[in-house]
Amino acid sequence: GAVVSQHPSRVICKSGTSVKIECRSLDFQATTMFWYRQFPKKSLMLMATSNEGSKATYEQGVEKDKFLINHASLTLSTLTVTSAHPEDSSFYICSAQGGGGRSYEQYFGPGTRLTVT
Amino acid sequence: SQQGEEDPQALSIQEGENATMNCSYKTSINNLQWYRQNSGRGLVHLILIRSNEREKHSGRLRVTLDTSKKSSSLLITASRAADTASYFCATDARNYGQNFVFGPGTRLSVLP
Numbered sequence: 001g002a003v004v005s006q007h008p009s010r011v012i013c014k015s016g017t018s019v020k021i022e023c024r025s026l027d028f029q030a031t032t033m034f035w036y037r038q039f040p041k042k043s044l045m046l047m048a049t050s051n052e053g054s055k056a057t058y059e060q061g062v063e064k065d066k067f068l069i070n071h072a073s074l075t076l077s078t079l080t081v082t083s084a085h086p087e088d089s090s091f092y093i094c095s096a097q098g099g100g101g102r103s104y105e106q107y108f109g110p111g112t113r114l115t116v117t
Numbered sequence: 118s119q120q121g122e123e124d125p126q127a128l129s130i131q132e133g134e135n136a137t138m139n140c141s142y143k144t145s146i147n148n149l150q151w152y153r154q155n156s157g158r159g160l161v162h163l164i165l166i167r168s169n170e171r172e173k174h175s176g177r178l179r180v181t182l183d184t185s186k187k188s189s190s191l192l193i194t195a196s197r198a199a200d201t202a203s204y205f206c207a208t209d210a211r212n213y214g215q216n217f218v219f220g221p222g223t224r225l226s227v228l229p
Contacts, residue, residue: 006159036219043205043221044160093159106207108152110159 003027004096006109013084014117021079021112023094029074030096034106038091050077074098084116123206123220131228136193138223140206143187151180151191152205154222160205163191196227
């Protein structure tokens, strides 16, 4: 199957700093990428949907100025958590969709664990 | 509205037993997928079943889909301790590009 990578896998940062998380589709072109957030022992919650070359669509309750998403190419999307606070500590997972006849299938990255101290 | 709601939310079985998890959803779908997530790790894709399919197998996994009841089940046969994980179903709506909606998941514990 298709491969999606995320970097970094773990990051610890101090309150007030910004953190960038990368999501890459390694062997296909992702026309759409999704960013999810997962709290401990909870399911994934969609944060935003980004299409290559256009602005991301954020879900209700997600601050677009705090969670900056850039989808500059068909293989890379980035999520920047700006001015991070301890409540932003979470597991962030991206998924990528697109490419060929199975364009509706999504492939998930391994996730990034963010800890804000 | 919430789709892909799994039950039970927690399941504990002995090694060698079968584990069955169910998923219900509310709207028409293109396909339904099951994922596994080990604690603190990313999602692992298990099986995709399309709306015109009724059953699919992959190794020890068997997935059924009943679109009339808007439900799916995941059966893991001859469970192993390594199957301990959370299992999620995810559904997509009939609109192209619609994101997947995940249920809360079933936490499966397989005891040795």
